[in-house]
Amino acid sequence: MLTSWTLPFITPTLVRNYFALCTILLAPLALFVFFVTRWPKPRPVEPRRAIAFRPSAVPHKIDTIVIGSGSGGSTCANLLAQSGQRVLVLEQHDKTGGCTHSFRENNCEFDSGLHYTSKAISQATTRPGAIMDFMSRGKQEFTPLDDPYDEILFPAKEEMDSYANVSRATHQMPSYHFISGQRKNVESIVNQINKDDVQLKMKANAWMDLCQDIHKGFIALGISRILPNWLHFLVKPEIDRLMTFASMTVRDVQHAVFNLGFTPGKLARLRVCPKAPDGYDSDHDLRRIKGVLCHPIGDYAVQPRDATMAAHGVTMVHYIDGGSYTVGPTQNISIRNSSVVRSYGGEVMVDATVREIIVEHGRAVGVRVSNTSELNKCTCEEEKSKITVTEIRAKNIVCATSIFNLYDKLLPQDLPVVKKFHDPKQRSVRQSNGHLFLFCKIKGDATDLCLPTHNLWYFHKYDVDTAFDEYFANPTEVRPPTVYIGFPCTKDVTWKKRFPNVSNCILISDGLYEWFEKWANKPQGHRGQDYEDFKAKFSSHLLDILYECVPQVKGKVEYYELGTPLSEITYLASFHGGSYGTQCTPSMFDPINRQWTTTPHTAVPGLYLGGSDAFLPSVVGAMYGGVLGACAVLGQLGSLRLGHALLCHLAKRLQQDNPKLSWAQAYCGAIKQFMK
Numbered sequence: 001m002l003t004s005w006t007l008p009f010i011t012p013t014l015v016r017n018y019f020a021l022c023t024i025l026l027a028p029l030a031l032f033v034f035f036v037t038r039w040p041k042p043r044p045v046e047p048r049r050a051i052a053f054r055p056s057a058v059p060h061k062i063d064t065i066v067i068g069s070g071s072g073g074s075t076c077a078n079l080l081a082q083s084g085q086r087v088l089v090l091e092q093h094d095k096t097g098g099c100t101h102s103f104r105e106n107n108c109e110f111d112s113g114l115h116y117t118s119k120a121i122s123q124a125t126t127r128p129g130a131i132m133d134f135m136s137r138g139k140q141e142f143t144p145l146d147d148p149y150d151e152i153l154f155p156a157k158e159e160m161d162s163y164a165n166v167s168r169a170t171h172q173m174p175s176y177h178f179i180s181g182q183r184k185n186v187e188s189i190v191n192q193i194n195k196d197d198v199q200l201k202m203k204a205n206a207w208m209d210l211c212q213d214i215h216k217g218f219i220a221l222g223i224s225r226i227l228p229n230w231l232h233f234l235v236k237p238e239i240d241r242l243m244t245f246a247s248m249t250v251r252d253v254q255h256a257v258f259n260l261g262f263t264p265g266k267l268a269r270l271r272v273c274p275k276a277p278d279g280y281d282s283d284h285d286l287r288r289i290k291g292v293l294c295h296p297i298g299d300y301a302v303q304p305r306d307a308t309m310a311a312h313g314v315t316m317v318h319y320i321d322g323g324s325y326t327v328g329p330t331q332n333i334s335i336r337n338s339s340v341v342r343s344y345g346g347e348v349m350v351d352a353t354v355r356e357i358i359v360e361h362g363r364a365v366g367v368r369v370s371n372t373s374e375l376n377k378c379t380c381e382e383e384k385s386k387i388t389v390t391e392i393r394a395k396n397i398v399c400a401t402s403i404f405n406l407y408d409k410l411l412p413q414d415l416p417v418v419k420k421f422h423d424p425k426q427r428s429v430r431q432s433n434g435h436l437f438l439f440c441k442i443k444g445d446a447t448d449l450c451l452p453t454h455n456l457w458y459f460h461k462y463d464v465d466t467a468f469d470e471y472f473a474n475p476t477e478v479r480p481p482t483v484y485i486g487f488p489c490t491k492d493v494t495w496k497k498r499f500p501n502v503s504n505c506i507l508i509s510d511g512l513y514e515w516f517e518k519w520a521n522k523p524q525g526h527r528g529q530d531y532e533d534f535k536a537k538f539s540s541h542l543l544d545i546l547y548e549c550v551p552q553v554k555g556k557v558e559y560y561e562l563g564t565p566l567s568e569i570t571y572l573a574s575f576h577g578g579s580y581g582t583q584c585t586p587s588m589f590d591p592i593n594r595q596w597t598t599t600p601h602t603a604v605p606g607l608y609l610g611g612s613d614a615f616l617p618s619v620v621g622a623m624y625g626g627v628l629g630a631c632a633v634l635g636q637l638g639s640l641r642l643g644h645a646l647l648c649h650l651a652k653r654l655q656q657d658n659p660k661l662s663w664a665q666a667y668c669g670a671i672k673q674f675m676k
Helices: 012-037 071-082 127-136 156-161 182-194 198-224 229-234 236-246 250-259 264-270 284-292 295-299 309-318 331-343 372-376 403-410 416-421 464-473 513-519 529-549 565-572 619-657 663-674
Strands: 064-067 087-090 102-105 108-111 142-144 150-153 175-178 323-326 347-350 352-360 363-371 390-393 396-399 434-443 455-459 482-486 502-511 557-563 607-609
Touching: 064 071, 064 363, 071 087, 071 127, 071 331, 071 396, 071 619, 087 331, 108 502, 127 331, 127 619, 127 663, 175 182, 182 198, 182 284, 198 236, 198 250, 198 264, 198 284, 198 309, 229 236, 236 264, 236 309, 250 264, 250 284, 250 309, 295 309, 295 482, 331 347, 352 372, 352 403, 363 372, 363 396, 396 403, 396 619, 403 416, 434 529, 434 565, 455 529, 482 529, 502 513, 502 529, 513 529, 513 565, 529 557, 607 619, 619 663
Parallel strands: 064 087, 064 396, 087 347, 150 455, 396 607
Antiparallel strands: 102 108, 142 323, 150 175, 352 363, 363 390, 434 502, 434 557, 455 482, 482 502
């Protein structure tokens, strides 16, 4: 009876052809899924520091050379190594880490650039935390800072000048606390200014909402750097909105939001921000809240009148849920990254100055390297020309040491792209400003001295632009506009065990390369007494501010040393002593500059960017730049493979937090976290 139901046109040949067709159609998809989901098995990793450069130790058959071992370079090298590449990292300093390295002087330890970061990086179930956790195999720990994580202090004179009735003011330094969470933060700040002003609170929330809009735009921008061009329409609306805000300055946007009552939506629709008038704001409360909400300015070092709102907004959101600090020295980050690179057959070398990137037939194919220590002994260019140069070849070159070093020093100057970079009509971005760093050793235990466990920010005036203008006009006689004051000894939970009865402090203020340029050609440690006398004037101002903000340390500072933009050149190879790569002005996002910054790609085949210029300044911004640099090297399929590996890692962490989650739920949750 069953044969009566058999369809006469289904023959064995037809069935075979059907399965053959399915195989032909599904095989590429199966291969694609197999490739994307197959990530190399983790290898055992033991802590291994970098070695000094010597030609005999260079690995054979290198896939990628990474120039610079800062946050961006280390991230890029780590991810490429885990993807299966043999990577060589070359660092000009005698320590890896760039701005994440730490050093010891006078039996005390100091961090060089990572003074604190976002709370999110301490949590393995967030995007930045998952990336750090993936790279360090869960070994790099951070301690979240208690609230308030930041406190802004103004001179008492500023409070008295803000009121006609001086009796309302006190002689204490007015302070404002930054605490975790957007709404709580707004409540805290507004309550310290005028808790009864409902309109002020609404405007402050509108300001924070605008910052969140900018943050979402940067997520879209990062995704666009990985997507193929034909899929850019998926993120174009968010990027267009970001570019609208990026064209506005912080001062102008503050005027639009707080004086004119603009919402983020209205600003986006107008596409042009009303110009803020010059001079002081006549409304005392508005003047104060504008000054306080300039708070993240220290993380990108541009005064409000010149700063792009994009940098300010994304930095504001970066810390919106609080701050954190490393467990142990910040140096551990680069040591762990170096260990991973070496465990996969690569190498990390210090004392290695890349003198030139080799370009043949228009493609980057290698580098020429000399020992930094040998170059430092030279007194003229003729002597440097006699130093041994080693040529190293690789399939890919990643520059993680700023676009200005790349196009001014590393690439052959006769390349068309280099000439284009130096053409003012083709590029208008410039290097960021530098800083002054005062490193202090303090006698006594931090708890006994009641040192703050949070960060302090000294702002010289509520009108931050005026403070900058007065300082830049007369830097040795006028106090700096902003000063960061941090105590790593109270934030690192291992400090007391490692340095009993010793505390440390670092103060950071703005400093221009031009002030120190006349000593730039003299070797470190031999710049003369006039250089030391000049530095002493800045040290005196910073110590006065320290004693004013933390009076209990007066008389207990046993040792201090001032670092200048020349120090940044010596130890970090910063171009003209700039701290943050490209200066964060609105021109950074002009169409003519988008080929130079916020992208890991260059016009030279085989050459990529992998630091802050590949995405954004700061340690975490450079880390994201390193991720994008790795994606650029790996290509679109390799990027999907890397993205899947990161998502799987985050999904496992989410399941550990909540064992009830299925794998599908955890993976979807990981995607959601990466998009936040």
